[in-house]
Amino acid sequence: MRIDILTLFPESFAPFKESIISRAQKAGTIEINLINIRDFSCDKHKRCDDTPFGGGAGMLMSVQPVFDALKSVLTKNSKVIFPSPAGKVYNHQIAHQLAQNEHLIFVCGHYEGIDQRLIEIFDMEEISIGDYVLTGGEIPAMVIIDSLLRFVPGVLKEGSLTEESFSNGLLEYPQYTRPQSFEGLDVPAVLVSGNHAEIAKWRKQESIKKTKKNRPDLLEGGKSEN
Numbered sequence: 001m002r003i004d005i006l007t008l009f010p011e012s013f014a015p016f017k018e019s020i021i022s023r024a025q026k027a028g029t030i031e032i033n034l035i036n037i038r039d040f041s042c043d044k045h046k047r048c049d050d051t052p053f054g055g056g057a058g059m060l061m062s063v064q065p066v067f068d069a070l071k072s073v074l075t076k077n078s079k080v081i082f083p084s085p086a087g088k089v090y091n092h093q094i095a096h097q098l099a100q101n102e103h104l105i106f107v108c109g110h111y112e113g114i115d116q117r118l119i120e121i122f123d124m125e126e127i128s129i130g131d132y133v134l135t136g137g138e139i140p141a142m143v144i145i146d147s148l149l150r151f152v153p154g155v156l157k158e159g160s161l162t163e164e165s166f167s168n169g170l171l172e173y174p175q176y177t178r179p180q181s182f183e184g185l186d187v188p189a190v191l192v193s194g195n196h197a198e199i200a201k202w203r204k205q206e207s208i209k210k211t212k213k214n215r216p217d218l219l220e221g222g223k224s225e226n
């Protein structure tokens with residue numbers, strides 16, 4: 001999969017130089033390119049903001065540099081994502097769907113956003129990472145990219161996705177590692193019993209318990225197999 005990220009702040013994406021995402025790039029499983037929108041500005045001062053028609057507080061990103069930056073990477077197989085608090089709310093299923101694309105382009109908005117015609121011309125999918133407003137699209141783009149890349153074959157170890165939160169409509173069960181006794185608290189006995197059927201049963205029960213406590217909406221949605 002190839003991902004092009006259009007941004008005014010390419011250095012914000014330093015986290016992609018670490019850990020799993022960095023390894024997947026080095027292995028050639030994924031390709032991530034950072035494109036500085038400012039490099040495309042025809043303004044003599046390289047300005048990339050402009051005033052909104054109709055007035056109001058704040059500025060929009062200028063149309064010309066965003067349009068030209070997009071044109072420079074667009075192919076017939078590209079899907080363009082615009083992270084925005086006005087988008088549809090992101091979740092596990094959307095991450096999985098996005099991971100099926102061979103080329104994604106993210107347009108990171110700044111200031112008050114972008115001209116609506118850019119959204120229409122490039123058929124952008126507007127995605128929100130939650131009901132709050134961030135100062136720009138870089139962090140949301142990182143959240144979306146990090147989570148969808150986990151579904152790209154070869155990025156994670158095989159089997160890592162099968163038992164995690166949301167994979168079966170429930171939150172993941174509690175996990176324990178050594179030492180078996182810590183600060184007066186013991187690992188649940190079933191986990192050291194060696195009885196795999198009982199362990200699976202316990203994990204399912206604990207998943208349901210945790211989901212009821214932290215995300216009862218998931219159970220009401222009827223997505224769990226229970």
Ligand code: ADE
Nearest residue numbers: 083084085128129134140
């Ligand atoms: N840009 C600013 N806030 C955002 C949000 N909640 N989701 C996606 N993009 C954003």
